Amino acid sequence: MDLNLVGRVAVVTGGAGGIGRATAEAFGSEGARVAVWDRGESVIAIARGIESAFPVRAIGVPVDVADEASVDSARDRTVAELGPIDHVAHAAAVGSGKFGFPFTNLRPADWAEVFRVNLMGMVHVAHALAPAMVELGSGSMVFLGSVAGQIGSQTDPPYSASKAAGINFAQCLAKDLAPHGVRVNTVCPGMVRTTLNRSVWQGWHDQAHPADRLSYEEWSERKIRAMVPLGRWQTPEAIADMIVFLSSSRAEHVTGQTINVDGGFVMHS
DSSP states (O other), rough: OOOOOOOEEEEEETTSSHHHHHHEEEEEEEEHHEEEEEEHHHHHHHHHHHHHSSSSSEEEOOOOOTTTHHHHHHHHHHHHHOSSSOOOEEEEOOOOOOSSSGGGOOOOGTHHHHHHHHTHHHHHHHHHHHHHHHHHHEEEEEEETTTHHHHTOOSSSSHHHHHHHHHHHHHHHHHHGGGGGGEEEEEOOOOOOOOOHHHHHHHHHTSSSSGGOOOOHHHHHHHHHHHHHEEEESOHHHHHHHHHHHGGGGGGOOOOOOOEEEETTTHOO
């Protein structure tokens, strides 16, 4: 299926690893020019890898999405080097690094950084990129949510709440931007083997009594089989496939949607 992305310009935030990196590579495989945005200089090597693997132009742009000025600067550099931005996939996010069950295991001070990155980062990206898309009369935004934002996951309450807020804001954006030909959707992964997921699940695993504790690998595999109807982990590539599809003209009638790639987890829960 031709997704009609050849020559388009795609920005991927959080593109240095996990789902973000898989998404940047998937855009490259479809012939899009790619700007990999993330904190740290590793984005430069990742962009070079995309250029080596596919006949496309790619750049790595160090950026802190929680800093409005940093996002604006990244936008200006991307446009100068690649051209007007057609698509954004926003995957940048952090967890609190703390464990809930109950929420009082955290302090109010544990919430601010998660919302600064996860929600205000989304706000900064939307404000920076939407006006030019409106002017062009086309474009797409796909925000990475989480099933945690749909079911009130207690594992990391600040992360869960920030993702719920993000789903709602994406719907606000979709309504505002639809008259201008700009589509906005959210993709919610289920259980994906990423560094962020491991940091959350490790705390859950460690709550077990030492005498009853399995290795993390065996414990997590049992949890997946018990919680996910398809009985397996989702992969970054599977999430990336949905993000890229929703960005493409093949999904030109899809906006304001929250689409789960979760192996049936939310249905099961």
